[in-house]
Amino acid sequence: MASTFRWKKAAPLALRLCRWGSGPLAMAVCLATAAWSAAQQPGIHYWHHGNMPPGDIAATRLQRGGPVAGYFQPVELVAPSGATISVAEGGAFGEPMAAPVRVGLAIGPVYRIRVMNIPFYQGLEVFPTIEVIDRLYTPRGQEMRFPIRVELTQEDLALALDGKFVTRVIYLEDPEKALPVAQADQEQSWFEAGPGRDPLAIADQLGRPVAILRMGARLPTGTEDFDPGFLFGCPALVKFPPPTKLLGPPPRQALPLESDQPPPSEPVPSQSAKANRPGDRLAALPWNTQ
Amino acid sequence: MRKRVAHHATVELWPRIGRTAAMALSVLILCSCRGPAGPTAVSGPAPPCPAPGFDTSADAYAMAPPAYVPAGPPGMEMGVPLPYAPAGPWAPPGLGGCPWPSDEYLCDGGDAMPAAAVMPDWEVRGLNVEDTVAHYDTVDGQTVVEPSNRVCVYSPRFRAVRQVVGVQQNKQADRSIGMYIPEKLAGHQDVAIAGTSTQQLQAERQVSQAGPVAFRMRQGDGAISTAIGPVEFHNKFQPYEDFSAIRSGLIEMAEMPFLAESTTAAIVWSNNQAVQIMLDKQRATVAVDVDQVASVYTIDEPPARPKLRVIKVASTQFAEPGDMVDFTIRFDNIGNQPIGNVTIMDNLTTRLEYVPDTAQSSIAAEFSAQPNEVGSLVLRWEVTDPMKPNDGGIVRFRCRVR
Numbered sequence: 001m002a003s004t005f006r007w008k009k010a011a012p013l014a015l016r017l018c019r020w021g022s023g024p025l026a027m028a029v030c031l032a033t034a035a036w037s038a039a040q041q042p043g044i045h046y047w048h049h050g051n052m053p054p055g056d057i058a059a060t061r062l063q064r065g066g067p068v069a070g071y072f073q074p075v076e077l078v079a080p081s082g083a084t085i086s087v088a089e090g091g092a093f094g095e096p097m098a099a100p101v102r103v104g105l106a107i108g109p110v111y112r113i114r115v116m117n118i119p120f121y122q123g124l125e126v127f128p129t130i131e132v133i134d135r136l137y138t139p140r141g142q143e144m145r146f147p148i149r150v151e152l153t154q155e156d157l158a159l160a161l162d163g164k165f166v167t168r169v170i171y172l173e174d175p176e177k178a179l180p181v182a183q184a185d186q187e188q189s190w191f192e193a194g195p196g197r198d199p200l201a202i203a204d205q206l207g208r209p210v211a212i213l214r215m216g217a218r219l220p221t222g223t224e225d226f227d228p229g230f231l232f233g234c235p236a237l238v239k240f241p242p243p244t245k246l247l248g249p250p251p252r253q254a255l256p257l258e259s260d261q262p263p264p265s266e267p268v269p270s271q272s273a274k275a276n277r278p279g280d281r282l283a284a285l286p287w288n289t290q
Numbered sequence: 291m292r293k294r295v296a297h298h299a300t301v302e303l304w305p306r307i308g309r310t311a312a313m314a315l316s317v318l319i320l321c322s323c324r325g326p327a328g329p330t331a332v333s334g335p336a337p338p339c340p341a342p343g344f345d346t347s348a349d350a351y352a353m354a355p356p357a358y359v360p361a362g363p364p365g366m367e368m369g370v371p372l373p374y375a376p377a378g379p380w381a382p383p384g385l386g387g388c389p390w391p392s393d394e395y396l397c398d399g400g401d402a403m404p405a406a407a408v409m410p411d412w413e414v415r416g417l418n419v420e421d422t423v424a425h426y427d428t429v430d431g432q433t434v435v436e437p438s439n440r441v442c443v444y445s446p447r448f449r450a451v452r453q454v455v456g457v458q459q460n461k462q463a464d465r466s467i468g469m470y471i472p473e474k475l476a477g478h479q480d481v482a483i484a485g486t487s488t489q490q491l492q493a494e495r496q497v498s499q500a501g502p503v504a505f506r507m508r509q510g511d512g513a514i515s516t517a518i519g520p521v522e523f524h525n526k527f528q529p530y531e532d533f534s535a536i537r538s539g540l541i542e543m544a545e546m547p548f549l550a551e552s553t554t555a556a557i558v559w560s561n562n563q564a565v566q567i568m569l570d571k572q573r574a575t576v577a578v579d580v581d582q583v584a585s586v587y588t589i590d591e592p593p594a595r596p597k598l599r600v601i602k603v604a605s606t607q608f609a610e611p612g613d614m615v616d617f618t619i620r621f622d623n624i625g626n627q628p629i630g631n632v633t634i635m636d637n638l639t640t641r642l643e644y645v646p647d648t649a650q651s652s653i654a655a656e657f658s659a660q661p662n663e664v665g666s667l668v669l670r671w672e673v674t675d676p677m678k679p680n681d682g683g684i685v686r687f688r689c690r691v692r
Contacts, residue, residue, distance in 0.1 A: 050453065137391055139444060142608050149448050156452070164456035173447045174393050176419075178640045180665025182692045183447060183611040190450035199451040207449070208393055 050167055050193075050200035054110040054214060055232070057200070058133045062108045072104030072238045073135045074147035075211065078188075080119050080154045088112045088231040097242075102147060104238030105132045112231050118157050126160050128152065128215035129232070134208060136172070144240060148210050151188045160216035168213040171203035394446045396609070396641055396691065398422060398617070399602045401437035406635075408433045414635065419664050422636045424621055426629040426677075428596040438600040438619060445609045445691050447641065530605040531618040531684075539599075539622040539682040597625035598632065598677075609691045614645070617689065622682035630676040634685060638666040641692040648688035655685070 048057050062069055077085050077100060084096035087103060093114045105111055115126045130150060138146050148170060156166045168190070183189060193199040203209045220226050228234070389395050399422040406416040406423045417423065422438040527537060535541045598621060605616035619636070623629055638644060644667045649657045655671040662668050671685050 136394060136446060138394075139608070142444070145608065145610070146444070146446055151450070159454055159456075162456075164454050167453045167455075169451045170448055171451070172393055173449050175396055175639060175641055178447065178692075180640050180643075180692065182643065182690070188448060188450055190452050193451050193453040195455075197453070199453045203451045206451075210448070 046198065046201050046204075048200060050169060050198045050212070054129050054131050054212070055108075057212065058108045058110070058131050061133050068107045068135055070106070071135055072106055073132050073210075074143050074240060075103055075105050075130070075132065076147040076149050076243070077101045077103070077113065077130075077152065078149060079115055079152045080157070082117055082119055083115055083152070083157075084117045085152075086114045086116070087237060088114075088226070088234050089237060091228070091231065091234055092226065099152075100243060102144070102240040102242060104240060105130065106235060106237070107132050107135055109235030110232040111235060111237065115152060115157065118161075119154065121157070121161055124161055126152075126157050126215055127219065127230075128160070128213055129217075131212045131214075132210065133212060134172075134210045136210070144243075149188055150211055150213055151190075152213075152215075156215065163216065165216040166214070167199055169199045169203040169209055170211040170213065171207040171209045174207040177206055389442045389444070394444060395442040396445045396639060397440055397442040398604075398636070398639060398642065399438045400440035401435070406435050406437075408435060417635060417637050417668065419637055419662065419666075420639045422600070422602055422619070422634075424598055424600045424632065424634045426596070426598050426633070427631040428594070428629055429627050430594065432596075434596065434598070436598045436600055438602040441602050441604045441617070442607075443604055443609050443615055443691070444607060445611070445613075445641070447611055447692075528605060528616065528618075530616070531603055531620075533603075535601055536603065536618060536620045536684065539620065539624075539680075594627055595625050596623075596627045596629050598622070598629060599624050600634070611691055613691050615642070615689050615691060617687055619685045620682065621685075623677040623679050626679055628676050628678045632673040632677055634671040634673075636669040636687075637662055638669065638689065640664040640666055642666060642689040643692055644669065645688040645690055648686075650686040651683065652685070653683040655683075 048060065079085055079099035081099075083099055085099055085101045086093040086096045087101070088094075088111065096114075096116055111130045113128055113130065115128065118124060118126065132148070136143075136146060136148065150170055151168075156168065159166050170188075179189075181189065193202055200209060200212070218230060220230050389397075398420050401416075401421050401423050402418045404416045404418075406414060406418075406421060406425075408414055408425050414425070423435050424438070425433055425435045427433055533542075533545050535545065601620040603618050603620075605618075606613070609615050617636075619634060621632070621634060644659060649659075649669065649671075651657065651671055654674045656674065658670045658672075659667045660670070669687060673683065677683075
């Protein structure tokens with residue numbers, strides 16, 4: 001009796017807990033450490049990679065549903081000045097068109113294009129592929145004004161002619177993650193993905209990938225007849241008219257200093273007509289720079 | 291004399307097999323459960339409107355917040371690709387009065403969570419990006435924050451991520467250490483012609499250019515916060531703001547459809563609490579006395595009801611990068627008490643760049659612009675004079691879409 005009492009007094013508290021609550025204690029410790037096991041699994045697991053064969057990612061996008069099947073997304077192909085672009089249709093490449101070229105591409109199939117008359121590389125051709133993997137939901141009537149812009153830069157074409165394989169993932173920038181940099185006219189901002197990194201995953205983290213451009217891969221075996229595999233079956237597309245370039249106002253011509261004839265006198269409008277001219281109203285605004 | 295206490299296995303609360311089972315179960319849960327989500331890349335409140343959210347992963351659907359309704363076949367949230375079986379006409383997820391998808395629009399206005407509040411030291415907290423609020427002081431000493439409506443402009447912007455891979459050749463000189471003359475065929479090698487199209491494999495060595503580590507950011511000149519005096523206000527109204535609600539503060543129901551084109555999620559601005567009986571311009575109530583046949587009217591002091599209405603409109607609904615967008619904010623005291631220290635604040639989003647010297651105010655106000663955390667500015671107008679009931683004003687400014 002006395003020895004038992006001494007043991008109970010001398011036993012530390014941890015021993016008592018181990019004796020009476022070893023199971024719940026072990027479970028509580030294990031579950032508590034589970035909260036910090038975030039390193040075991042990443043936040044997002046990507047099933048696809050940027051170096052997958054063309055067409056796989058777009059096919060998966062079709063399976064996910066939505067109003068994407070059968071929709072021809074307007075795409076604007078931009079190339080260096082002087083270069084011509086022709087799109088594969090009907091088993092062969094169409095007539096070369098001066099860049100920029102606007103076409104409607106479906107989501108799912110892969111389109112092969114041919115770029116010729118590349119500055120400083122006359123006589124050489126590049127055969128990129130374009131895969132549209134998502135669409136825009138532009139308000140009706142504004143589809144031609146906001147196409148997906150795919151740029152074929154001089155540097156990318158040079159790398160492709162040098163034997164490199166260039167992958168460019170075009171994504172719709174998230175306004176909340178946008179960089180506070182003004183986009184220059186006729187220039188699409190881009191950055192390089194480091195070696196070993198997935199450009200598709202990077203684009204998905206910064207916005208919504210909408211198209212993938214690949215160049216520098218296969219070359220056709222012939223110059224006239226192209227096998228259907230090289231042209232990916234010549235999927236259907238829609239040709240849009242080229243964008244209309246709005247010109248500025250014509251420069252004002254100054255009157256000659258010496259002239260035999262007096263300058264023509266402008267008719268003086270009436271007071272009521274002058275007040276109703278829209279030009280007067282617009283000119284009074286401070287930000288009317290016309 | 292020592293006395294031993296017998297320890298019986300049957301009286302153990304947690305036998306050995308039970309402890310072992312608990313440990314095994316805990317280890318199983320530890321290895322299969324997922325930790326809490328890490329901090330998101332973008333801090334701040336979640337966008338009020340969902341986006342299509344293309345993700346190449348199926349698990350992203352399972353981790354998406356409830357507001358993001360996946361536009362995919364059932365079963366995708368479990369990570370199992372199922373053949374698409376349409377169960378009816380497709381419809382975008384719940385809009386809640388916002389344009390869809392949100393990543394194609396530039397929005398400005400409203401007050402996202404957490405709501406803006408004015409501290410006792412006049413510091414404004416909770417003014418998130420894209421918020422437009424007005425705060426004022428009432429007669430009884432309260433500070434009220436009133437948000438404006440939300441205005442969205444369709445302006446998608448594209449960027450690209452590039453990756454270049456290639457084969458790097460190297461030359462290596464080897465010194466022969468001996469010769470081997472095969473006497474018999476050791477093996478043969480077949481060269482098969484590829485029957486299908488293949489692509490270049492990813493090389494082990496890659497040549498890539500270092501990406502830009504810094505970007506050129508356009509910043510304002512000189513001081514960060516400057517107090518700019520009131521600029522001359524032009525009474526000529528642009529077509530986008532030629533509404534009775536903007537000109538005079540009176541809302542006409544016939545203009546509501548046109549006003550809704552440049553605003554989204556418009557709140558109900560009309561006030562139908564009309565006075566039924568007026569005595570000396572004060573509302574009266576009816577008191578019925580059972581002893582008398584006639585009705586007795588009494589004049590009570592109306593309850594204090596300070597209210598500031600803020601309406602925001604934009605000059606266009608579509609803008610390409612580089613275009614100019616004009617914003618107009620109309621504010622009116624529609625309450626029954628004068629209000630003071632009226633301050634209008636607009637926290638511009640990243641892609642809206644304020645054009646200097648374009649801020650205007652129809653009443654005396656001090657204008658200032660301070661940089662925010664996303665590379666744009668917070669515009670601020672402080673009305674110098676108190677506003678009596680039915681008083682109002684207009685502020686304008688111009689932005690360039692980046």
